[in-house]
Amino acid sequence: xxxxxxxxxxxxxxxxxxxxxxxxxxxxxxxxxxxxxxxxxxxxxxxxxxxxxxxxxxxxxxxxxxxxxxxxxxxxxxxxxxxxxxxxxxxxxxxxxxxxxxxxxxxxxxxxxxxxxxxxxxxxxxxxxxxxxxxxxxxxxxxxxxxxxxxxxxxxxxxxxxxxxxxxxxxxxxxxxxxxxxxxxxxxxxxxxxxxxxxxxxxxxxxxxxxxxxxxxxxxxxxxxxxxxxxxxxxxxxxxxxxxxxxxxxxxxxxxxxxxxxxxxxxxxxxxxxxxxxxxxxxxxxxxxxxxxxxxxxxxxxxxxxxxxxxxxxxxxxxxxxxxxxxxxxxxxxxxxxxxxxxxxxxxxxxxxxxxxxxxxxxxxxxxxxxxxxxxxxxx
Amino acid sequence: xxxxxxxxxxxxxxxxxxxxxxxxxxxxxxxxxxxxxxxxxxxxxxxxxxxxxxxxxxxxxxxxxxxxxxxxxxxxxxxxxxxxxxxxxxxxxxxxxxxxxxxxxxxxxxxxxxxxxxxxxxxxxxxxxxxxxxxxxxxxxxxxxxxxxxxxxxxxxxxxxxxxxxxxxxxxxxxxxxxxxxxxxxxxxxxxxxxxxxxxxxxxxxxxxxxxxxxxxxxxxxxxxxxxxxxxxxxxxxxxxxxxxxxxxxxxxxxxxxxxxxxxxxxxxxxxxxxxxxxxxxxxxxxxxxxxxxxxxxxxxxxxxxxxxxxxxxxxxxxxxxxxxxxxxxxxxxxxxxxxxxxxxxxxxxxxxxxxxxxxxxxxxxxxxxxxxxxxxxxx
Numbered sequence: 001x002x003x004x005x006x007x008x009x010x011x012x013x014x015x016x017x018x019x020x021x022x023x024x025x026x027x028x029x030x031x032x033x034x035x036x037x038x039x040x041x042x043x044x045x046x047x048x049x050x051x052x053x054x055x056x057x058x059x060x061x062x063x064x065x066x067x068x069x070x071x072x073x074x075x076x077x078x079x080x081x082x083x084x085x086x087x088x089x090x091x092x093x094x095x096x097x098x099x100x101x102x103x104x105x106x107x108x109x110x111x112x113x114x115x116x117x118x119x120x121x122x123x124x125x126x127x128x129x130x131x132x133x134x135x136x137x138x139x140x141x142x143x144x145x146x147x148x149x150x151x152x153x154x155x156x157x158x159x160x161x162x163x164x165x166x167x168x169x170x171x172x173x174x175x176x177x178x179x180x181x182x183x184x185x186x187x188x189x190x191x192x193x194x195x196x197x198x199x200x201x202x203x204x205x206x207x208x209x210x211x212x213x214x215x216x217x218x219x220x221x222x223x224x225x226x227x228x229x230x231x232x233x234x235x236x237x238x239x240x241x242x243x244x245x246x247x248x249x250x251x252x253x254x255x256x257x258x259x260x261x262x263x264x265x266x267x268x269x270x271x272x273x274x275x276x277x278x279x280x281x282x283x284x285x286x287x288x289x290x291x292x293x294x295x296x297x298x299x300x301x302x303x304x305x306x307x308x309x310x311x312x313x314x315x316x317x318x319x320x321x322x323x324x325x326x327x328x329x330x331x332x333x334x335x336x337x338x339x340x341x342x343x344x345x346x347x348x349x350x351x352x353x354x355x356x357x358x359x360x361x362x363x364x365x366x367x368x369x370x371x372x373x374x375x376x377x378x379x380x
Numbered sequence: 381x382x383x384x385x386x387x388x389x390x391x392x393x394x395x396x397x398x399x400x401x402x403x404x405x406x407x408x409x410x411x412x413x414x415x416x417x418x419x420x421x422x423x424x425x426x427x428x429x430x431x432x433x434x435x436x437x438x439x440x441x442x443x444x445x446x447x448x449x450x451x452x453x454x455x456x457x458x459x460x461x462x463x464x465x466x467x468x469x470x471x472x473x474x475x476x477x478x479x480x481x482x483x484x485x486x487x488x489x490x491x492x493x494x495x496x497x498x499x500x501x502x503x504x505x506x507x508x509x510x511x512x513x514x515x516x517x518x519x520x521x522x523x524x525x526x527x528x529x530x531x532x533x534x535x536x537x538x539x540x541x542x543x544x545x546x547x548x549x550x551x552x553x554x555x556x557x558x559x560x561x562x563x564x565x566x567x568x569x570x571x572x573x574x575x576x577x578x579x580x581x582x583x584x585x586x587x588x589x590x591x592x593x594x595x596x597x598x599x600x601x602x603x604x605x606x607x608x609x610x611x612x613x614x615x616x617x618x619x620x621x622x623x624x625x626x627x628x629x630x631x632x633x634x635x636x637x638x639x640x641x642x643x644x645x646x647x648x649x650x651x652x653x654x655x656x657x658x659x660x661x662x663x664x665x666x667x668x669x670x671x672x673x674x675x676x677x678x679x680x681x682x683x684x685x686x687x688x689x690x691x692x693x694x695x696x697x698x699x700x701x702x703x704x705x706x707x708x709x710x711x712x713x714x715x716x717x718x719x720x721x722x723x724x725x726x727x728x729x730x731x732x733x734x735x736x737x738x739x740x741x742x743x744x745x746x747x748x749x750x751x752x753x754x755x756x757x758x759x760x
Contacts, residue, residue: 008396011583011738015395016388021748036752045754058748062760082471089469091462094489101593102485109474109482191744197580197594203391204573204601213481214577214594221584223739264741358391359603361644364571368401368438372416374425380442 126347188345260318410648506727568725640698
């Protein structure tokens with residue numbers, strides 16, 4: 001019996017399950033790096049496309065490399081006609097996360113060789129899935145709103161193209177930049193649950209679509225990506241900055257969970273939250289949503305006063321909610337935005353797993369009976 | 381830093397990741413029990429329906445309980461019209477596993493409350509998914525063969541109804557019993573990869589459909605459920621019993637993997653294989669496939685002679701291949717049969733996870749750089 005076997009760590013907390021060269025998290029000090037580069041530097045200086053290249057190649061691209069990478073991505077922006085038909089066949093009342101999970105799963109049926117798992121094939125499929133996912137989200141949202149589906153525009157960057165397909169008009173520069181930063185800050189984050197699910201699934205040498213589908217299913221959970229919707233729901237229940245104090249203190253008294261605070265990993269400030277706070281404020285100003293920003297900021301101050309000594313700070317979901325609202329996204333599209341960004345991380349981890357695979361097959365602590373008889377039914 | 385954190389066990393081998401009261405495996409002695417009852421007893425004396433009740437309730441049912449359980453299951457056999465349309469929209473060249481994963485995912489869209497996660501709701505949804513999965517498999521197979529879809533017959537048991545929907549005629553008693561035993565022996569097996577994937581996904585408090593979809597994606601991998609197709613492919617390459625020896629010894633010499641032998645968990649005989657061997661022989665006799673059975677048996681003898689001292693024995697996939705072939709299933713429906721059975725285990729584990737949940741969130745061993753600068757692109 002190995003050392004690990006003796007220890008049952010619920011939720012595998014503290015258990016190392018994989019090696020990675022992508023993101024490094026120091027929760028105590030509030031540090032997040034992608035391939036060694038501080039998330040703050042990437043958020044302020046890089047683009048989502050460049051960040052994806054960094055995560056997949058473990059280094060920043062040269063100018064020609066970035067141009068090639070971007071051109072490849074853009075060449076896969078457009079949905080095939082069959083996928084458009086499939087999206088239009090989804091019931092309009094369906095939750096977008098169920099639609100996206102199902103549609104990414106279905107993409108396997110329109111791939112000539114869905115099960116290729118060479119590292120090269122995995123990179124190519126990852127690129128295609130990343131490129132087409134925004135089109136799926138936008139197409140379903142327009143379909144359910146009774147609007148014509150807007151075709152992708154390969155002259156636009158990832159962020160701009162998505163907002164264009166969603167709204168049918170070119171977004172402002174501030175919106176594009178804000179969205180781009182959201183994508184960068186959400187692109188990877190160690191062995192979070194969905195990334196772990198993707199690695200677990202690909203370790204059977206299944207396929208990219210299976211791994212991505214599993215990850216999307218995980219992300220929609222309220223203990224994971226679903227949390228950013230919870231923040232907005234909470235903010236909507238608070239009438240104004242003036243009543244925030246009473247509302248939040250009431251929630252604390254009733255032991256209700258204050259959404260968007262605390263994180264299993266971070267005991268200091270979530271370094272992604274700082275970037276988003278600055279961004280959220282600017283966007284709120286630009287879009288006439290300062291009331292929402294002020295409510296968020298008031299809640300942060302109350303929580304800091306009450307819990308900072310316990311290491312409870314706003315997490316990445318807290319200010320991404322305000323940001324997405326200001327961009328004009330409906331509540332149930334918040335978690336799908338997390339999908340668009342995290343596909344980068346899922347794909348990178350799947351590739352790392354394929355490069356040095358070992359089937360995930362942990363063991364259980366069996367706590368049931370032994371040697372039980374099969375009693376015939378008439379004697380039970 | 382906990383004890384577990386210091387140990388990196390690749391693939392989480394030997395790491396306890398959950399508690400369970402469902403199945404117990406002793407790989408060294410070749411024991412498999414469901415809730416304490418030996419798999420051999422269940423295979424010879426129980427039914428799949430009763431086994432599912434056992435796994436979900438941790439005890440055998442009384443007669444009225446089993447009648448109620450069976451009636452509930454049968455009441456959900458029939459696909460809704462919308463799902464029939466969705467299945468017919470799948471390209472006929474698609475691999476059935478990609479179809480099943482996508483269709484189970486889509487079922488969420490036709491559930492009024494797909495995200496309910498109370499234990500009661502999870503049981504109800506599990507029952508529905510288990511009941512409808514055979515209809516999805518059969519409907520897609522008939523669709524791709526250009527045949528009319530056959531509606532479920534709620535007067536039939538699980539095994540019989542599936543074979544009826546697939547072939548459009550009532551199966552023989554031997555086929556039904558053989559299929560039922562395959563379902564029983566594949567229903568649960570500790571924290572195999574797909575079951576683990578289901579537990580990982582539901583731990584975000586996502587939903588039953590997300591968890592099942594993840595598990596199906598995992599199962600299709602050749603290192604997991606996909607292996608039973610590999611056995612059949614290998615058997616097809618061997619012309620006759622007479623050439624089996626030369627063929628297998630050639631494979632061993634070339635270090636090719638002999639499909640259907642060895643299992644991460646079992647170092648003794650896989651206890652499920654014994655049950656299936658008896659069954660496979662009888663079915664082969666009934667269906668005029670003794671040549672196939674004899675080839676399998678010859679391979680087993682060669683492997684026993686070469687590797688028994690190393691603990692390499694036929695696993696459950698080895699004789700299930702012969703069984704499924706004799707029942708008349710096409711090769712790419714072998715892994716889907718594993719899905720039908722294992723839904724029972726996945727559901728039981730998901731319910732156990734929901735009863736005492738803790739988010740799975742392991743950690744990584746980060747092996748990349750630190751404090752790397754963001755070099756401007758023109759200086760790279």
